[in-house]
Amino acid sequence: MSKNKRTAIEPTRQENYSEWYQQVIKAADLAENSEVRGCMVIKPWGYAIWENIQRVLDRMFRETGHRNAYFPIFIPKSYFEKEAEHVEGFAKECAIVTHSRLEPDDSGGLKVAGELTEPYIVRPTSETIIGASFAKWVNSYRDLPLLINQWANIVRWEMRTRLFLRTAEFLWQEWHTVHETQEEAMEETMQMLQVYATFAQDYLAIPVIQGEKTEGEKFPGAVNTYSIEAMMQDKKALQSGTSHFLGQNFAKASQIRYQNRDGEFDYAWTTSWGVSTRLIGALIMAHSDDNGFVIPPMIAPAHIAIIPIYRDDEEKEAVLKVAKEIQNSFKKTMLEDVPVYTELDDRDLTSSERNWYWIKKGIPLRIEIGPRDVASQSVMLARRDKEPRDKVSVPLTELKEQALAMLKDMQAGIYARALAFRNENTIKIDDNKEFYKYFTPKNAEQPEIHGGFALSHWCGWMECEERIKDDLKVTVRCIPFDQPEEDGACISCGKPSQRRVIFAKSY
RNA sequence: CGGGAUGUAGCGCAGCCCGGUCAGCGCGCUCGGUUCGGGACCGAGAGGUCGGAGGUUCAAAUCCUCUCAUCCCGACCA
Numbered sequence: 001m002s003k004n005k006r007t008a009i010e011p012t013r014q015e016n017y018s019e020w021y022q023q024v025i026k027a028a029d030l031a032e033n034s035e036v037r038g039c040m041v042i043k044p045w046g047y048a049i050w051e052n053i054q055r056v057l058d059r060m061f062r063e064t065g066h067r068n069a070y071f072p073i074f075i076p077k078s079y080f081e082k083e084a085e086h087v088e089g090f091a092k093e094c095a096i097v098t099h100s101r102l103e104p105d106d107s108g109g110l111k112v113a114g115e116l117t118e119p120y121i122v123r124p125t126s127e128t129i130i131g132a133s134f135a136k137w138v139n140s141y142r143d144l145p146l147l148i149n150q151w152a153n154i155v156r157w158e159m160r161t162r163l164f165l166r167t168a169e170f171l172w173q174e175w176h177t178v179h180e181t182q183e184e185a186m187e188e189t190m191q192m193l194q195v196y197a198t199f200a201q202d203y204l205a206i207p208v209i210q211g212e213k214t215e216g217e218k219f220p221g222a223v224n225t226y227s228i229e230a231m232m233q234d235k236k237a238l239q240s241g242t243s244h245f246l247g248q249n250f251a252k253a254s255q256i257r258y259q260n261r262d263g264e265f266d267y268a269w270t271t272s273w274g275v276s277t278r279l280i281g282a283l284i285m286a287h288s289d290d291n292g293f294v295i296p297p298m299i300a301p302a303h304i305a306i307i308p309i310y311r312d313d314e315e316k317e318a319v320l321k322v323a324k325e326i327q328n329s330f331k332k333t334m335l336e337d338v339p340v341y342t343e344l345d346d347r348d349l350t351s352s353e354r355n356w357y358w359i360k361k362g363i364p365l366r367i368e369i370g371p372r373d374v375a376s377q378s379v380m381l382a383r384r385d386k387e388p389r390d391k392v393s394v395p396l397t398e399l400k401e402q403a404l405a406m407l408k409d410m411q412a413g414i415y416a417r418a419l420a421f422r423n424e425n426t427i428k429i430d431d432n433k434e435f436y437k438y439f440t441p442k443n444a445e446q447p448e449i450h451g452g453f454a455l456s457h458w459c460g461w462m463e464c465e466e467r468i469k470d471d472l473k474v475t476v477r478c479i480p481f482d483q484p485e486e487d488g489a490c491i492s493c494g495k496p497s498q499r500r501v502i503f504a505k506s507y
Numbered sequence: 508c509g510g511g512a513u514g515u516a517g518c519g520c521a522g523c524c525c526g527g528u529c530a531g532c533g534c535g536c537u538c539g540g541u542u543c544g545g546g547a548c549c550g551a552g553a554g555g556u557c558g559g560a561g562g563u564u565c566a567a568a569u570c571c572u573c574u575c576a577u578c579c580c581g582a583c584c585a
Binding site: 006008018019022026033035037089090092093125154156158159160162165166170172219227238239240241242274275276277278309310311349350351352353355356357368370371372373380388389391473507 | 542544545546547576577578581583585
């Protein structure tokens with residue numbers, strides 16, 4: 001095998017980004033397509049990341065007062081029909097249950113029977129079914145606020161699917177709240193967007209931009225939708241979490257009313273928000289390289305691969321003994337609030353084979369221990385965000401301390417790298433021609449990675465947004481909160497604008 | 508759901524145009540041995556009703572029809 005510049009993943013990001021993405025998932029053994037069209041099988045290494053996401057978010061939600069509950073996967077069609085915009089938004093991607101029974105047919109197979117009086121929609125989101133419960137639970141202003149979260153699976157019958165980014169079934173968390181006042185509901189919406197942003201940055205090591213969605217991009221039925229937007233390594237935007245202020249739309253649809261402090265009946269104000277297994281796709285595309293997955297330590301399923309190296313049984317015994325001692329020494333070790341897990345890999349493969357296996361899986365640190373190290377009471381330590389051959393010798397006495405320091409440094413480092421990448425690829429554009437040039441690939445036949453985020457003025461008209469979308473497939477990702485008001489001219493029509501928005505291609 | 512491409516062993520592919528020793532290659536896997544600090548080597552071996560269903564033919568991986576799935580582009584979306 002040639003030893004020069006071979007990458008573990010082929011093609012590279014530069015050569016074919018979407019193929020590279022598929023190959024990383026395969027090489028890291030995160031998930032695979034199932035026999036069911038559009039649905040994925042999430043494998044242990046990938047599912048462990050989701051479990052970590054759940055564990056961390058659940059704690060963050062608990063700290064903000066939420067409680068978990070569970071609602072049916074089936075939503076009666078009549079519930080769904082109550083909110084017009086909502087219906088319009090989801091009608092084209094619903095799976096519908098119409099029968100309740102199977103009966104033998106003439107050819108030895110089965111036929112459906114027992115038609116339901118009312119079809120059930122397999123939930124694409126749960127506002128309406130949860131609303132029906134909330135209507136019963138809320139009677140008085142004293143019942144508010146009501147803060148409920150659900151971890152669930154969701155079905156949206158997508159035409160075009162990609163592992164983690166868009167599948168027919170996916171896992172998510174949906175949080176639904178009911179409030180007495182508009183202000184309180186709005187505050188809730190904002191607070192939880194901030195929670196998502198904090199989570200993305202501190203755990204996933206992905207910098208995100210918080211902002212408001214445009215009329216055309218908001219959640220069907222919402223008054224306002226807010227999102228966190230992240231830049232992937234192909235410079236496209238990935239909406240990584242959303243938070244919706246639903247006004248009284250769903251309260252009216254589901255009759256969520258309460259007696260206010262004056263004894264009058266008022267419709268409540270509701271919010272909803274969620275993140276999904278799509279976050280795993282974000283992790284892959286934000287951090288991974290041409291050798292495979294790179295996982296931020298704070299969300300990694302395991303943190304350290306221990307790779308013993310030996311030639312014969314005698315060496316094996318000596319090396320494994322120390323390797324196991326190292327593994328034991330990490331038991332109950334915490335990386336901030338995350339337990340540190342190790343994997344001792346003593347499979348009968350060459351050391352480099354085992355090394356590359358863990359590199360592709362994205363484990364943050366690798367410890368190599370061979371006879372020489374045993375003799376010198378040290379190990380070789382390598383981190384995933386450096387070159388594969390980049391290793392340092394560390395005395396056993398300092399191993400734990402240095403490994404933890406390295407994990408922290410790596411967490412900060414990959415965040416900094418992602419942030420630098422986003423900053424390098426975010427520019428202010430005020431000229432229409434320049435804007436079009438920025439978003440037009442040089443080679444239309446084989447579009448290269450190009451563009452990025454453009455901070456440009458937009459007048460707020462949907463026509464301008466549509467025109468840009470039709471021309472360039474570029475949309476307003478969000479109206480960021482952190483942009484100052486300033487006078488400018490709409491990048492499309494030239495009319496006055498007071499604020500820059502983020503334009504980008506997106507997933 | 509429209510346009511394009513692809514489905515041959517676990518993975519990656521050749522063969523298809525011109526039907527007939529075309530069931531093949533590389534990696535992986537199993538066994539034995541030598542190896543082991545940067546994707547090892549030698550030897551032996553296992554593994555596929557060529558995505559599925561029909562059809563044409565003496566004969567189909569190869570031609571025709573239908574169907575399913577995946578990937579890319581578009582529309583739609585977390």
